[in-house]
Amino acid sequence: xxxxxxxxxxxxxxxxxxxxxxxxxxxxxxxxxxxxxxxxxxxxxxxxxxxxxxxxxxxxxxxxxxxxxxxxxxxxxxxxxxxxxxxxxxxxxxxxxxxxxxxxxxxxxxxxxxxxxxxxxxxxxxxxxxxxxxxxxxxxxxxxxxxxxxxxxxxxxxxxxxxxxxxxxxxxxxxxxxxxxxxxxxxx
Amino acid sequence: xxxxxxxxxxxxxxxxxxxxxxxxxxxxxxxxxxxxxxxxxxxxxxxxxxxxxxxxxxxxxxxxxxxxxxxxxxxxxxxxxxxxxxxxxxxxxxxxxxxxxxxxxxxxxxxxxxxxxxxxxxxxxxxxxxxxxxxxxxxxxxxxxxxxxxxxxxxxxxxxxxxxxxxxxxxxxxxxxxxxxxxxxxxxxxxxxxxxxxxxxxxxxxxxxxxxxxxxxxxxxxxxxxxxxxxxxxxxxxxxxxxxxxxxxxxxxxxxxxxxxxxxxxxxxxxxxxxxxxxxxxxxxxxxxxxxxxxxxxxxxxxxxxxxxxxxxxxxxxxxxxxxxxxxxxxxxxxxxxxxxxxxxxxxxxxxxxxxxxxxxxxxxxxxxxxxxxxxxxxxxxxxxxxxxxxxxxxxxxxxxxxxxxxxxxxxxxxxxxxxxxxxxxxxxxxxxxxxxxxxxxxxxxxxxxxxxxxxxxxxxxxxxxxxxxxxxxxxxxxxxxxxxxxxxxxxxxxxxxxxxxxxxxxxxxxxxxxxxxxxxxxxxxxxxxxxxxxxxxxxxxxxxxxxxxxxxxxxxxxxxxxxxxxxxxxxxxxxxxxxxxxxxxxxxxxxxxxxxxxxxxxxxxxxxxxxxxxxxxxxxxxxxxxxxxxxxxxxxxxxxxxxxxxxxxxxxxxxxxxxxxxxxxxxxxxxxxxxxxxxxxxxxxxxxxxxxxxxxxxxxxxxxxxxxxxxxxxxxxxxxxxxxxxxxxxxxxxxxxxxxxxxxxxxxxxxxxxxxxxxxxxxxxxxxx
Numbered sequence: 036x037x038x039x040x041x042x043x044x045x046x047x048x049x050x051x052x053x054x055x056x057x058x059x060x061x062x063x064x065x066x067x068x069x070x071x072x073x074x075x076x077x078x079x080x081x082x083x084x085x086x087x088x089x090x091x092x093x094x095x096x097x098x099x100x101x102x103x104x105x106x107x108x109x110x111x112x113x114x115x116x117x118x119x120x121x122x123x124x125x126x127x128x129x130x131x132x133x134x135x136x137x138x139x140x141x142x143x144x145x146x147x148x149x150x151x152x153x154x155x156x157x158x159x160x161x162x163x164x165x166x167x168x169x170x171x172x173x174x175x176x177x178x179x180x181x182x183x184x185x186x187x188x189x190x191x192x193x194x195x196x197x198x199x200x201x202x203x204x205x206x207x208x209x210x211x212x213x214x215x216x217x218x219x220x221x222x223x
Numbered sequence: 224x225x226x227x228x229x230x231x232x233x234x235x236x237x238x239x240x241x242x243x244x245x246x247x248x249x250x251x252x253x254x255x256x257x258x259x260x261x262x263x264x265x266x267x268x269x270x271x272x273x274x275x276x277x278x279x280x281x282x283x284x285x286x287x288x289x290x291x292x293x294x295x296x297x298x299x300x301x302x303x304x305x306x307x308x309x310x311x312x313x314x315x316x317x318x319x320x321x322x323x324x325x326x327x328x329x330x331x332x333x334x335x336x337x338x339x340x341x342x343x344x345x346x347x348x349x350x351x352x353x354x355x356x357x358x359x360x361x362x363x364x365x366x367x368x369x370x371x372x373x374x375x376x377x378x379x380x381x382x383x384x385x386x387x388x389x390x391x392x393x394x395x396x397x398x399x400x401x402x403x404x405x406x407x408x409x410x411x412x413x414x415x416x417x418x419x420x421x422x423x424x425x426x427x428x429x430x431x432x433x434x435x436x437x438x439x440x441x442x443x444x445x446x447x448x449x450x451x452x453x454x455x456x457x458x459x460x461x462x463x464x465x466x467x468x469x470x471x472x473x474x475x476x477x478x479x480x481x482x483x484x485x486x487x488x489x490x491x492x493x494x495x496x497x498x499x500x501x502x503x504x505x506x507x508x509x510x511x512x513x514x515x516x517x518x519x520x521x522x523x524x525x526x527x528x529x530x531x532x533x534x535x536x537x538x539x540x541x542x543x544x545x546x547x548x549x550x551x552x553x554x555x556x557x558x559x560x561x562x563x564x565x566x567x568x569x570x571x572x573x574x575x576x577x578x579x580x581x582x583x584x585x586x587x588x589x590x591x592x593x594x595x596x597x598x599x600x601x602x603x604x605x606x607x608x609x610x611x612x613x614x615x616x617x618x619x620x621x622x623x624x625x626x627x628x629x630x631x632x633x634x635x636x637x638x639x640x641x642x643x644x645x646x647x648x649x650x651x652x653x654x655x656x657x658x659x660x661x662x663x664x665x666x667x668x669x670x671x672x673x674x675x676x677x678x679x680x681x682x683x684x685x686x687x688x689x690x691x692x693x694x695x696x697x698x699x700x701x702x703x704x705x706x707x708x709x710x711x712x713x714x715x716x717x718x719x720x721x722x723x724x725x726x727x728x729x730x731x732x733x734x735x736x737x738x739x740x741x742x743x744x745x746x747x748x749x750x751x752x753x754x755x756x757x758x759x760x761x762x763x764x765x766x767x768x769x770x771x772x773x774x775x776x777x778x779x780x781x782x783x784x785x786x787x788x789x790x791x792x793x794x795x796x797x798x799x800x801x802x803x804x805x806x807x808x809x810x811x812x813x814x815x816x817x818x819x820x821x822x823x824x825x826x827x828x829x830x831x832x833x834x835x836x837x838x839x840x841x842x843x844x845x846x847x848x849x850x851x852x853x854x855x856x857x858x859x860x861x862x863x864x865x866x867x868x869x870x871x872x873x874x875x876x877x878x879x880x881x882x883x884x885x886x887x888x889x890x891x892x893x894x895x896x897x898x899x900x901x902x903x904x905x906x907x908x909x910x911x912x913x914x915x916x917x918x919x920x921x922x923x924x925x926x927x928x929x930x931x932x933x934x935x936x937x938x939x940x941x942x943x944x945x946x947x948x949x950x951x952x953x954x955x956x957x958x959x960x961x962x963x964x965x966x967x968x969x970x971x972x973x974x975x976x977x978x979x980x981x982x983x984x985x986x987x988x989x990x991x992x993x
Contacts, residue, residue, distance in 0.1 A: 108930040108951050114923070121284030124362030139815055143333035143807065146650075147363070149821065151282060153649035154880070154923075162821065177823045181798050184829040187923045 114188040116157050122148040126161055138169055156185035156192050163199045172206035179203050193221035257458065258465040260446060274603035275383065276585055277368040278611050279654070279806075280331060283343060283350050284363040288916040291320040291345040298324070300611065301367050302506035312338040313510050320345050329367040332606035332807035332815070369611055370501065372582050383497035384602075387477045389508065394496065395476060396554050397520045401545055403437040407472065411438040411463035438463040441479045485519065486526045488577060489661075493526075503531065505571035513555055514542065514563035521545040531568050538568060580658030581609050583668050584784075584804050592817060593808075602811030607804050608652035610645075613882070613915055617643040617655045618662045620910035625660050625888070628903065639896065641888040641904070642669035642783045643911060648791045648883040650821045651800030655911075667891070674780045675872045675889065678900065679738045679847075680865035681777040683793060683835055684759045685747045686735050690831040691758070692750060697732040697838050697952035698931070698938040698960050703742035708772055716772060718744055721866070721899070730938030732838050732952050736846030738864060740776055747775035761826050763788035763799050777865060786876055786885045793839070794861075794878035796922055797832035799824045830925040830955070836861050837930075837953045839877075840920065845935055845950060847901050848875065854909045855879075859919035862908070864900030871895055873903025880918035884908050928953045931960060939963040 118126060125148035132141040145165060149158050163178030179200030186192035197216050204213040216222070281297055283289060289297070298315055306314035308325035315324040322343040329336050341364055344352040353361040373381060399406045405413050413436050420434035435443070442462045466475065484492060485499035493502045499519050500508040511519070521541040522529050531538035543564040550560030585607055589598055597603065621641045628639055638660065645655040658668035667673075689695040703726035708716045720726070720740045734742035747755050752770040759768060759779070765788075768779040781789070784802070792799040801822040808816045839861035842848050847864040862877020873888040873896060888903035889896055896903060924930070934941045935948040938960070943949045945966035954960070 107932060119284070119286060121282075121286070121363040139818055140333055142818060142820055146806065146821065147282065147365075149650055150279075150647070150652070151284065151287075151363075153647065174820075174822065177798065177825060180825060181796070181823060184796055184798075184925065185923050187925050 113190075116155055116186065116189050116192045118148075118155065118157050119152060122152045122155065122158065125151075126158075129161070129165070133165065133168060138165065141165055142169075154185060156182040156189070156196055159185060160192070160195050160199050163196075163203065167199075167202060167206060170206075172203050175203035176200060176207070190221050193219075197222045254461055254465070257462050258469075261442070261462050261465045262469050273373040273382070273384065274589075274598045274601070274605050274808075275370060276372050276582060276605045276607060278371045278607060278609040278614075279652075280329075280365040280368040282363060282365050283353060285350060285352055287350040288348065289345065289350050290347050291317075291322075292347070294322060294343065294345050294350070297366060297612075298322075301369060302504075302510065304510075308340055313506075320347075320351075326364075327367055330604065330809075330813060331365065331368060332604075332809065332818070335813060368606065371578055371607070371609060371611075380492050380494055381498060382481060382494035383501060384481050384495065385477065385497040385508065387473060389497070390477055390480060391509065391511070391516065393513070393549075393554060394480065394508070394516055394520070396552075397516065397545070397549055398437070398476070398480065398523070400548060400552050400554065401520050402440075402523060403435075406437050406476070409436055409438075411436060411465075411467035412460045435459075436463065437479045438467055438475055441475060441482055442466060444482050444484070483523055484526055485522055486530065491577060491579075503570055512563065513549075513559055514546065514566050515569060517545040517549060517563065518542040518568060531570055535568060542568070578609065578614055578656070578662075579666075580662070580668050580670055581607070581614065581653075581656040581804070583658065584653065584656055584671060587671070588805050589808070603816070604809040604811075604813070605805055606807045606809070608647075608650075608654055608806060609804075610654035613645045613655040613911075614657070616914040617645055617657045617884070617911045620907050620914070621657050621886070622660055622662070624903075624907045624910065627906075628888070628898065632897075637890070639888055639903075640669060640673075640891050641886065641907060642673060643884065643886045643907060644670050644783050644787045645882055645884045645911060645915075646787055646791060646802065647881070648794035648878060649800060651791060651803045651823075652806075653787075653802050653804045654882075669887065669891075670783045672782060673887065673889075673891075674782050674785075675887065676778050676867035677781050677786060678777040678865035678867040678872060678874060679740075680781075680786060680790075680863055680874050680876050680900075681759070681775070681779060682735060682738065682743050683839060683863055684762060684789075685743055685750065685755050685775055686731060686838065687762075687793075687827060687831060687835045688750045688755050688758045689731065689746055690834050691828060692754075693955075695731055695746075696954040696958055697834055698730050698933045698940070698954060698958075700728045700730055700938050701734060701742050701746050703727060703729050703734060703739045704745070706741055706744055708748075710772070718773070718776060728937070730933060730935070732841055732933065732938070732950065733845075733935050735838050735863075736841040736935075738842075738847050744772065744775050748772065758827065759789065761799075762790075762792040763826065777867065783885050783887050786874070786887075787883065790876045790878065790883055790885065792826035793832060793836060794883040794920075795823075796836075797825065797827040797829040799826035830927045833922055833925055833928055834953045834955075836920070836922060837951070839863060841935075841950055841952075843877070845948075847899070848877070848905055850901060851877075851905055851909045855913055855917075857919070858912075858917055859921060860912070860917075861920050864905060866899045869895040870897050870899065873898040874900045875904035875908040877908055878920060879912060880920045882912060882915060882917055884911050886911070924953065927956055929956045929958075931958075933960065934963055937963075939966075941966055 125144050129141040129144040129148070132144060142165060145158070145162055149162065152158050159178045159182035163175040163182060166172075166175035166178055179196055182196035183193060183200060186196050197219055201213040201216045204210070204216065281289070295317060303313055303315045303324065305316065308314045308316055308323045312325050312327040315322055322345070324341050324343060326339050326341060328338045340356045341361060342354040342356070343350060353364050355361050370383065373383060403413070405416060409416070413434065416436065417434035439459050442459050446462060481495040481497065483496070484494055485496070486493040486502065488502060493499055496508055496519055499522070500506065500511055503519070504511060504515050518531065518538060521538070521544065522531070524541070528534070529538045529541050546560040546564045549555045550557040585605060586598070589605065593603070621643050625639045625641055629637065632639070640659055641657075642659065643655065643657040644653065646653050656670045658670045659666060703720070705725060706718060710716050718740050721738070725741065726739055729739065729742055731746070734746070752772065752774060755775065756768050756770060764781065764785060768774050771778065788799070788802055791802065803819055803821070805819050807818040810816050840859055842863055843851050843860050848862060851860070858879055860877055860879045862875060865874030865876070866872070871889060871893055874886070876885045878884070886904040886907040888898060888907065930951050930953050932941050932943065932949045933939060933952050934946040935950045939962060940960040941949050941963040945963050
């Protein structure tokens with residue numbers, strides 16, 4: 036019972052069918068569950084106050100048919116990230132500077148581009164690649180993670196961010212983590 | 224007898240000789256001492272160029288959020304004038320929404336650009352096209368970086384040092400004509416000038432003329448006090464002579480032009496023609512016309528007596544006298560002098576150019592890497608993130624609201640104080656800092672130094688800890704009920720809600736949006752204080768907060784800058800960008816010395832921060848900052864109000880898609896203001912962001928979360944049709960929420976956005992039944 040009530044975190048990686056089954060079971064059993072997902076009191080650290088025990092509003096389970104979930108805000112459509120002409124021009128300029136060994140110049144130029152499109156994951160991939168050139172694998176890693184977060188819903192960009200992240204991890208001798216990144220679905 | 228007399232005479236002679244020799248040696252030592260003083264200090268001073276500080280240049284590109292009106296305003300701010308761009312740099316021509324601009328030569332942190340012609344098209348919201356004179360597209364183009372000041376060691380003394388090549392010939396000739404006609408002939412002291420001045424003063428029976436040469440004035444300003452005595456005059460004369468013996472006439476003249484005092488701007492002393500030109504006319508010296516140059520030359524005689532802002536009539540008469548003398552000496556032609564004399568002074572509007580609070584932060588950041596002496600003397604160029612438009616917006620917003628709140632206050636003659644910081648959260652760039660209501664004055668910088676209890680600004684850290692634990696979602700219900708805690712010292716702590724109400728069971732989303740104290744304390748205690756403190760530190764607080772239960776209600780004290788650092792992680796999807804004011808430092812040859820790169824660290828899981836941020840948008844649409852919603856139309860924003868105990872501090876911290884801003888309002892002496900965060904700081908925040916072009920806060924949803932409608936009052940899943948208080952929250956994908964019991968779904972509603980999950984459920988259910 037409690038495990039059903041507290042499994043929101045565990046749902047994320049379940050296969051769809053399994054999730055559906057769990058969803059149904061959970062909903063059928065809801066009459067005894069707190070209104071929303073609650074802490075299992077057993078999980079609470081000793082000495083901490085237990086979660087509220089006041090009866091929360093409950094759902095009547097009078098209908099044997101599962102009520103369809105209410106229509107919810109539309110999920111975001113698949114996205115595709117592109118660089119704008121302005122940032123693309125600056126990124127091209129930065130690549131030229133890198134090719135000439137002027138990493139500081141490239142950094143300033145990418146800085147300009149980042150100011151124009153701070154939320155574009157492709158910009159963070161570019162920045163991370165430059166950090167790798169500068170032998171700053173840690174910053175490259177964080178740029179990769181940030182790019183990955185911003186690339187949600189865009190497979191192609193996720194793959195670029197993932198490759199950067201894996202490279203940055205390898206540069207820190209964290210090969211196992213790199214392999215895990217490469218096993219992510221968007222890397223295929 | 225004769226021999227004795229001779230002996231005596233000899234002795235007297237020897238004694239006199241000895242005294243003479245000793246005197247000569249003493250004078251020699253004295254002169255040598257002054258000589259050394261002059262050469263050493265002057266040599267040091269001559270080449271000591273203080274660091275110049277630049278704001279961020281405005282980037283123009285197709286799609287840049289700069290309207291035709293904004294562009295013209297920006298060009299005016301940079302002192303471009305309407306005229307024929309072909310005539311030279313500094314002119315632009317506007318035809319409708321099309322601009323032809325002759326941009327000046329400009330040095331940026333990464334390149335030096337020659338002056339160039341560019342055509343810019345804009346509409347009423349954005350730049351639409353950029354072209355070079357040959358018609359080729361220009362992808363991106365930046366305007367000149369505005370100079371915002373210099374880092375000077377002596378408090379209050381500011382100047383922009385001119386290089387010899389930057390001094391217009393008319394200024395050289397004009398200053399000699401008005402201040403020291405025989406400058407080119409004398410050797411530092413002008414006996415004829417002294418006699419003339421003496422004669423004139425005797426005839427008038429008062430001091431009407433000074434006999435000092437430019438060299439003497441320079442020496443006086445450099446080494447001596449204002450004391451009037453024969454000894455000082457003598458020292459001055461000797462030093463002037465020694466200076467002339469060592470340094471060329473032109474170096475002395477240029478040093479004089481850089482040294483001379485030209486006015487006072489609050490506590491800032493305006494020195495030199497470079498800064499004088501910027502201060503009075505808002506443009507570089509090279510672009511001054513004859514009348515403007517004549518005004519500055521005339522001002523040397525008495526910067527306070529002729530203060531053109533306080534006594535424009537005196538200044539006008541003085542300027543016209545100078546113009547006439549310039550004409551009489553054939554330095555300009557008489558017709559030009561007459562034309563210029565008919566013109567007004569042409570001063571720029573005062574204020575808005577000097578940003579002491581921001582420069583203070585720049586100075587502190589640079590001190591980590593540079594010695595004070597290098598900043599003052601090494602001729603560095605410092606490129607910062609300051610956005611003059613954001614700075615202006617924040618200054619106006621703070622002043623306007625403080626004046627309004629003071630007027631509405633029951634206590635008269637009381638002055639509320641405040642502070643505002645604006646940043647770009649992705650890069651961590653600090654783009655505006657206002658340290659108090661007297662924006663143009665150096666003083667207590669509240670943005671950096673006022674460490675105050677943050678009140679409910681701490682709550683997002685509590686709720687983030689809850690979301691991170693995986694045990695709570697925005698829809699989870701917690702209990703807002705009275706709490707009494709026995710503290711280790713035996714006292715009992717019984718916090719209350721702001722309105723002294725108790726709300727009962729509420730979803731997390733509402734407890735945060737309405738800033739419920741009891742629910743938050745309960746939640747925080749469940750999560751444990753060390754976990755909440757840990758979250759706060761990961762977000763960016765660089766100290767360990769004291770682990771009292773009252774910490775959950777924000778007894779932890781922070782400066783506005785520290786709050787900015789913590790909220791940067793929330794505005795930046797869980798990534799903490801190191802705050803940056805200085806982007807790059809160049810040496811006097813334009814060679815990069817140091818660049819401060821964007822630096823980002825992981826602060827909190829992006830999915831948890833995403834869920835929290837959605838809750839923070841509800842603060843503005845449904846919570847304590849509701850008043851802001853109508854005043855930022857079409858812009859989604861997220862934020863949190865904060866009020867410390869007894870309303871001593873009023874805070875608001877919040878962000879849009881473009882900016883993060885933190886505002887604080889309170890009294891310096893820590894009295895109660897009677898203002899909540901929503902009443903005091905929120906209007907300052909809203910006005911700041913409303914006058915900046917800001918995109919909506921629309922973070923990219925992580926794939927592990929989904930948006931759902933819940934009832935704001937009870938956390939049940941619902942639809943807008945079922946609940947008048949339906950709000951969207953984000954929960955981990957697959958979270959099962961109880962559905963509102965009376966929520967009848969219309970047939971059209973029965974198909975969820977993607978049919979696959981429902982199909983599967985139906986199929987699975989059938990298999991169970993059969």
